[in-house]
Amino acid sequence: MLDHEQVVVRTGRRSRLPVIVAVHSTALGPAAGGLRLWHYPDWRDGLTDALRLSAAMTAKFAVAGLPSGGGKAVVALPEGAVLEPERRGAVLEDVADTIESLGGTYTTGPDVGTGPDDMAVIGRTTPHVFCRPARLGGSGDSxxxxxxxxxxxxxxxxxxxxxxxxxxxxxxxxxxxxxxxxxxxxxxxxxxxxxxxxxxxxxxxxxxxxxxxxxxxxxxxxxxxxxxxxxxxxxxxxxxxxxxxxxxxxxxxxxxxxxxxxxxxxxxxxxxxxxxxxxxxxAGGVIHAVSVEVHRLAAEEARARVDAIEDTVSExxxxxxxxxxxxxxxxxxxxxxxxxxxxxxxxxxxx
Ligand SMILES: NC(=O)c1ccc[n+]([C@@H]2O[C@H](COP(=O)([O-])OP(=O)(O)OC[C@H]3O[C@@H](n4cnc5c(N)ncnc54)[C@H](O)[C@@H]3O)[C@@H](O)[C@H]2O)c1
The missing domain is CATH 3.40.50.720 (NAD(P)-binding Rossmann-like Domain)
Incomplete structure (x- = not known):
């Protein structure tokens, strides 16, 4: 049985690579979670990873007490594939189109294989992105x-x-x-x-x-x-x-x-x-980024949420x-x- 609310799998229009977005749950709020750009023996392994990682994001936000749901994006690169800068840009634009088409159900951020500069590229197409570099108004390195x-x-x-x-x-x-x-x-x-x-x-x-x-x-x-x-x-x-x-x-x-x-x-x-x-x-990095950029909290309030991990763990x-x-x-x-x-x-x- 599919445990997820929504799973989108597309061949990127520009890159011709599999773009996967898994929205596990929006019960607590719109889904958030990073974009993994990684090598897999088969794109279906990337899908399995997206399903697993998005469910883990749901649990992460729920335990942290945040009003966000769990999601994850994966671009499954063939083993040994090297992305030249131009193709990397094409992949990111394909991901951005897919996220934009979800209308805010899912917001992405960095994960294995991606960083703040990649979020800047995605941010040219969709506002549903966090951890862009600080010079662009994002919260940068988490x-x-x-x-x-x-x-x-x-x-x-x-x-x-x-x-x-x-x-x-x-x-x-x-x-x-x-x-x-x-x-x-x-x-x-x-x-x-x-x-x-x-x-x-x-x-x-x-x-x-x-x-x-x-x-x-x-x-x-x-x-x-x-x-x-x-x-x-x-x-x-x-x-x-x-x-x-x-x-x-x-x-x-x-x-x-x-x-x-x-x-x-x-x-x-x-x-x-x-x-x-x-x-x-x-959880501190994602708590801070989502609090500032998705929930629009002031920096001080976002830091307080990160510090609240102490109470969560005590409990x-x-x-x-x-x-x-x-x-x-x-x-x-x-x-x-x-x-x-x-x-x-x-x-x-x-x-
Ligand atoms: N960066 C974040 O905000 C963030 C958020 C949540 C979780 N994490 C997790 O925290 C861990 C560290 O993340 P990071 O961003 O600092 O990564 P990083 O790549 O900057 O640092 C990892 C370090 O571990 C070293 N290393 C690798 N294998 C090792 C081993 N067997 N023994 C000792 N050192 C080894 C590397 O040389 C490197 O210095 C990762 O597991 C990451 O998934 C990071």
């Missing part, structure tokens, strides 16, 4: 807000485990010093946390040195003797074997798809290690503990309750 939101999640976990949201003196291991990881490491260092860091790119060692952090090998950092491990690189950071080696009390980070397999969440729970679902901890950890659930289950249940309440003909309640 990573500082993602870092800020992760910090909020870390405070909630700190309060749960140690009775304080302050992170000074706390030992944290940050895996990945990219746009989000480096920004977060800087925020943590400024607060007085003791850091261990890593990156597969040896040039990032300079950032660690600058922050007075210890350096660990990328394949060993998960087992660092720290309070909290912060995955900030790519996916599948937590594997079954890796969980057995953890020495921390919590894993909280911005990286997407942290679990190699879903059952790893249960393994973490059985070991008594708090894991905040990645889609909750990493999830409390619910998980009191109901004998994992935080991942508590998050799924919260999303479900909010969506059910919004779809109830009696009108939304304060679920």
């Amino acid at each position: 990573s500082p807000h993602t870092a800020r939101g992760t910090l909020a999640a870390l405070r909630a976990v700190g309060r749960r485990l140690y009775g304080t949201g302050r992170l000074d003196g706390r030992r944290l291991a940050v895996a990945g010093l990219g746009r989000v990881g480096a920004g977060l490491a800087r925020l943590l260092a400024a607060e007085g946390a003791a850091l261990t860091v890593t990156d597969v790119d040896p040039a990032k060692r300079r950032i660690g040195d600058e922050l007075g952090a210890d350096w660990a090998a990328p394949d060993e950092i998960h087992a660092a003797d720290v309070d909290i491990v912060v995955p900030a690189a790519l996916g599948s950071f937590l594997t079954r074997n890796g969980v057995a080696e953890l020495r921390c009390r919590a894993v909280v980070g911005p990286a997407n798809n942290q679990l190699a397999t879903p059952d790893v969440a249960d393994l973490l729970h059985r070991r008594g290690i708090v894991w905040v679902p990645d889609y909750v901890a990493s 999830l950890l409390h619910t998980a503990e009191s109901r004998g659930r994992t935080p991942a289950q508590a998050a799924d249940e919260l999303a479900r309750r909010r969506l059910d309440a919004a779809s109830d003909p009696a009108g939304p309640s304060a679920a």
Whole structure:
């Protein structure tokens, strides 16, 4: 059964590439979610990705308490295809036409393979786009807000485990010093946390040195003797074997798809290690962008929504503990309750 409200699949008029837009739910508001420009063995794999990722956006907004629904756009590039600038422009215009034809049901932003400059191109055709560069009136790079939101999640976990949201003196291991990881490491260092860091790119060692952090090998950092491990690189950071080696009390980070397999969440729970679902901890960037550019909030209000991740995580950890659930289950249940309440003909309640 199709779980989505609307799925559009078109061959781009200019690029001749498959343009896919999946609108999972508009129960909470018009759908939003990024544009993924990625290689797939078959365009149907891109469709599968769009269906999965748009459903994840619905849950992300629902748990964050935002009046937005879940959507995602995917352009499925054949394996090995290289987009010359002209063809890339054609692809983006094809995507923009498709989004415009949906009349505001779906608004796009950056995701894997796209960035603010691509949003600028899309913005020439349709207003339904966020994260355009700041010089064009958009909210630009979302990573500082993602870092800020992760910090909020870390405070909630700190309060749960140690009775304080302050992170000074706390030992944290940050895996990945990219746009989000480096920004977060800087925020943590400024607060007085003791850091261990890593990156597969040896040039990032300079950032660690600058922050007075210890350096660990990328394949060993998960087992660092720290309070909290912060995955900030790519996916599948937590594997079954890796969980057995953890020495921390919590894993909280911005990286997407942290679990190699879903059952790893249960393994973490059985070991008594708090894991905040990645889609909750990493939501700051999209919360900020959508708040400013779609919901038209002032910057201060948007920041407050990002900081509210602390309350969201506190509530999830409390619910998980009191109901004998994992935080991942508590998050799924919260999303479900909010969506059910919004779809109830009696009108939304304060679920
Ligand atoms: N940028 C955002 O606003 C945002 C929002 C939500 C989620 N995320 C997620 O957060 C993560 C980081 O995003 P980013 O924008 O900082 O990406 P980025 O590409 O800027 O940084 C990723 C960093 O991880 C490093 N890395 C890759 N594999 C590694 C490994 N095995 N061990 C250690 N380091 C490794 C890379 O060298 C790079 O420095 C990604 O999973 C991304 O999907 C980002």
